[in-house]
Amino acid sequence: MPFHRRHGAILLALALTLPLYKDARAQTSGDLTLVSEYAGRGVALYTRPALQLRLEHDTAAGWYGGAFASPVTLDNRTQGQLTAYAGRARRLTSTLSWDAGVTRNTYLRDGRRNYHEFYAGVALQRASIRVFYSPTYYGEGRSVYLDLSGAYPLTDTLRLAAHVGVLHPFAYDGVAARDSADVRIALVTDVGDVTLQAGWQARWRTYLPDFPKPSAFTASASYHF
Structure with a gap:
């Protein structure tokens, strides 16, 4: 079973649904997700309930590629976000x-905010660590984001998911920027092909002052196909 199905708690703790390991066989999969609010890395990208779609194809050699779509609000303009990603995942033990891979984030009505990231990481059975590097984060400047995520089974059907992220923006136009951090804790369960999660999120400082702060409560329902 693919990583995003076996560890949906980690998946739901991240802004992008990028799996860390896949079975050694070709397959195409997807998720249709309803979120209470689209938030990631300590900022709210869409403050109302949103419907999101992810499609992905994996190869037997470990290569994969996919796309993610969601409504967003940037600079008081509601628009669509399209994220394309590609990479390779392999088992060491x-x-x-x-x-490791690359993502490209495109905003349909505000190309100034477009950016791409390179990422690499490792995963154990219940935890993962990833580093993301962007030359022009949200059209601003260089940044590095450290993502730590994990999931712990509480019962046969319920698990606890946790995520901590730290962003280090490099100087923008010669002005030093402050580091920021975000945290999320959620309860996650699977009901057939549907993953349900509800939890709490918070941030420390902000690197994008024009973006609203996310709600403390977060919830989502994802249908996997």
């Missing part, structure tokens, strides 16, 4: 795998 029975419990350890690595993953």
